[in-house]
Amino acid sequence: MSKHPGPRKFFSSVVIKKIIWALLILLLFIGALFLGYFLGFEQAEKELKHEREETQKLIEQIQSIAKIDESSVSVSSDMKHQDDEIKRLRSELQALLSKEGEIPRAQHEYAPKEPKAPPPPSEVRPLRPSGAEAKLVIIIDDVSYAHDIAAIHSVGLPLVMSFLPPSPRHDDSALLASKENSYMVHLPLEAIDYNAEEPYTLHVSDSEEKIAKRISELKCLYPKVRYMNNHTGSKFTSDTAAMERLLGILKKENIAFVDSRTIAATKVRQVSEKYGLRYLGRDVFLDHQDGVENVKHQIKEAVEKAQKYGTAIAIGHPRPDTIEALKQSRGLLSQVKLVGIGEI
Secondary structure: OOOOOOHHHHHHHHHHHHHHHHHHHHHHHHHHHHHHHHHHHHHHHHHHHHHHHHHHHHHHHHHHHOOOOHHHOOOOOOHHHHHHHHHHHHHHHHHHHHHHOOOOOOHHHHOOOOOOOOOOOOOOOOOOOOOOOOEEEEEEEEEOOHHHHHHHHHOOOOOEEEEOOOEOOEOOHHHHHOOOOOOEEEEEEOOOOOOOOOOOOEOOOOOHHHHHHHHHHHHHHOOOOOEEEEEEOHHHHOOHHHHHHHHHHHHHOOOEEEEOOOOOOOOHHHHHHHOOOOOEEOOEEOOOOOOHHHHHHHHHHHHHHHHHHOEEEEEEOOOHHHHHHHHHOHHHHOOOEEOOHHHO
């Protein structure tokens, strides 16, 4: 008589198999849910990461061109790093602005609305005594940025830097000057017709007290200053009373004035003689016209004037054309002695 499994045993095995299959199906279902969830999460995370990266790039682009100050930088636990970042971004912005803005040239000082106007003429002086050495001073005006100084030093010649006083656009000019052995200050004076004058420009209507206060401020900013020349100033330098106030104060401060001669009707010589001061005036503007060859022509004229009169003063700006022309004119400039303003 054969033996058959009992109903309980058979029932138990069938139930167990069904439970196992149900559990497997459930696990597969749960696994599919989790797999879908994690795949979806990973995709979403990738998309969020991409969005974060794009947003960060946009922020960096905005910061690179925006005017950055302390109130516009995100909170950081490291305040020193924050300050350094502000200074770096501000410095980069200033360099960008200076490159993108109007490149300074002599014409903007004496005839801003007449691009083809020739410079006011230099003075006729006694000829160079026989045997006297020909000396030439080359002043570079409008020095305001670190890249100006680097360009001037790259020439490898003893050029005289004349710094514009600090302003919101170039607030580090005094600090940059402090690192130089000598320098001049390019003093902003009122022009007859100029719409972009520097902050704190002195005007013909300014009182002696106001002028004295400004010169005192500049002496504090530039403690080594011994010479100043005018930035613009066609109206101021042609006004006798205004120049008397200015030169009287400069004499007390032991600062000599170099006339950039932005107007032919300048009164600087007459007032200088009244105060017993030696007159120093510009002979040649180097870069009132664009182009390396034009600047080289002006350098040649400056050399010829130095040879003819014994001394000459040329004024240029830290423009690429001017810097390149000076580099290419080393041989020509070797025919005279390049000196500082105190050596003529």
